[in-house]
Amino acid sequence: DAKTTQPPSMDCAEGRAANLPCNHSTISGNEYVYWYRQIHSQGPQYIIHGLKNNETNEMASLIITEDRKSSTLILPHATLRDTAVYYCIVRSPGGATNKLIFGTGTLLAVQP
Amino acid sequence: GAVVSQHPSRVICKSGTSVKIECRSLDFQATTMFWYRQFPKQSLMLMATSNEGSKATYEQGVEKDKFLINHASLTLSTLTVTSAHPEDSSFYICSARLLGNTGELFFGEGSRLTVL
Numbered sequence: 225d226a227k228t229t230q231p232p233s234m235d236c237a238e239g240r241a242a243n244l245p246c247n248h249s250t251i252s253g254n255e256y257v258y259w260y261r262q263i264h265s266q267g268p269q270y271i272i273h274g275l276k277n278n279e280t281n282e283m284a285s286l287i288i289t290e291d292r293k294s295s296t297l298i299l300p301h302a303t304l305r306d307t308a309v310y311y312c313i314v315r316s317p318g319g320a321t322n323k324l325i326f327g328t329g330t331l332l333a334v335q336p
Numbered sequence: 337g338a339v340v341s342q343h344p345s346r347v348i349c350k351s352g353t354s355v356k357i358e359c360r361s362l363d364f365q366a367t368t369m370f371w372y373r374q375f376p377k378q379s380l381m382l383m384a385t386s387n388e389g390s391k392a393t394y395e396q397g398v399e400k401d402k403f404l405i406n407h408a409s410l411t412l413s414t415l416t417v418t419s420a421h422p423e424d425s426s427f428y429i430c431s432a433r434l435l436g437n438t439g440e441l442f443f444g445e446g447s448r449l450t451v452l
Contacts, residue, residue, distance in 0.1 A: 258440065267342075267429045267443035268380070311379075323370055324431070324441055326380040 228312045233331040236306075242299040244330050246312030249293040255316050257288060258324070259297045261308040268311065268326075271297065302334045338364045340432050342444035349420055350452055356416045357447045359430030365410035366432035370441065371403075374427040386413040386430075420451040 229247040236242040248257065258273040272279055272286045274295075279286045285298040299306055311329040339362040349355050359369055367388045372380040384405050385393040392405035404416040413432075417424050427448050431441040 260443075262380075265427070265446070265448075267340075267446045268431075270440045270442060273440055309379075323382055323385055325382060326372075328379050 228314060228327050230310075230312055230327065230330045232328065233333065235333050235335055236299075236302045238304060238334055238336050239301055242302040242306065242332055242334070244297040244299075244310050244312075244332065245294065246297070247294045248312070248314045251292050251314050252316070255314045257286065257292075257295050258313045258315065259284070259286065260311045260313065260324075260326075261306075262311070262329070263305075263308045271310075302332075304334050304336060306332065307334045308332060338362075338432070338434055338442045340430065340442045340444040342428075342430055342447050344447060345445060346448045346450075348450045348452065351421055352419055354416055354418045355420055355449060356414055357428055357430075357449075359413045359415070359432070359444055361411045361432045361442075364432075364434050366413075366434070367410060369407060369413040369430055369432045371405060371413075371415050372429045372431070374429060374446075380429060383415075417449065420449070422451045425449055425451045 256273050256275050259271040260268040262268045271283050272281055274286045288295045309329040309331050311326050313324055341360045341362055343358045369386040371383045373383050374380045382395050383398045386405045386407040388407045388410055394400045407413040427446050429446040431443040433441050
């Protein structure tokens with residue numbers, strides 16, 4: 225699975241949009257981009273995933289560049305409850321074991 | 337989303353004892369479950385892949401005799417930490433994948449093990 229690079233930490237003001245970047249320059253054609261988050265002392269929570277088109281759900285939007293070498297997770301109106309570590313992972317869902325390998329993620333701190 | 341439940345959420349045991357952690361998919365069937373371990377301020381580390389009806393596949397460096405995994409049904413996988421030592425104290429998390437799904441995994445709440 226391709227490796228990803230994320231900033232270690234980011235701050236965001238409550239009510240503003242949080243834009244979390246992720247670089248995955250070695251992504252291959254059949255690999256999807258997945259985003260998970262982990263609130264302190266809880267299991268990771270699935271947020272969104274995409275292949276090449278932008279995606280939106282009730283939690284967030286995922287913007288993938290045309291060359292697919294990077295993506296941005298957007299939380300449109302961040303709240304204090306969104307403070308968590310956000311993980312960007314690329315993988316092929318058709319892989320032999322479908323396992324997720326976590327990197328170090330981005331610690332998003334939403335400030336009041 | 338699908339629900340994965342772990343039990344117990346917290347366990348304290350004495351050094352040398354064995355501890356079993358259960359992972360259940362509550363509203364779906366999962367042929368594959370994954371077990372992770374997380375130390376404080378670190379990321380999740382994949383320990384093993386649990387396959388229903390067959391032996392688990394362990395990641396490099398994880399002792400299979402130390403961490404026994406059993407996936408007896410499509411909704412239950414168990415992790416047993418045998419002869420636990422203080423260095424085994426950690427946050428253990430399981431995840432499961434929906435059958436036929438394109439890939440998102442759902443995670444349990446985690447189980448915090450403290451070995452005295």
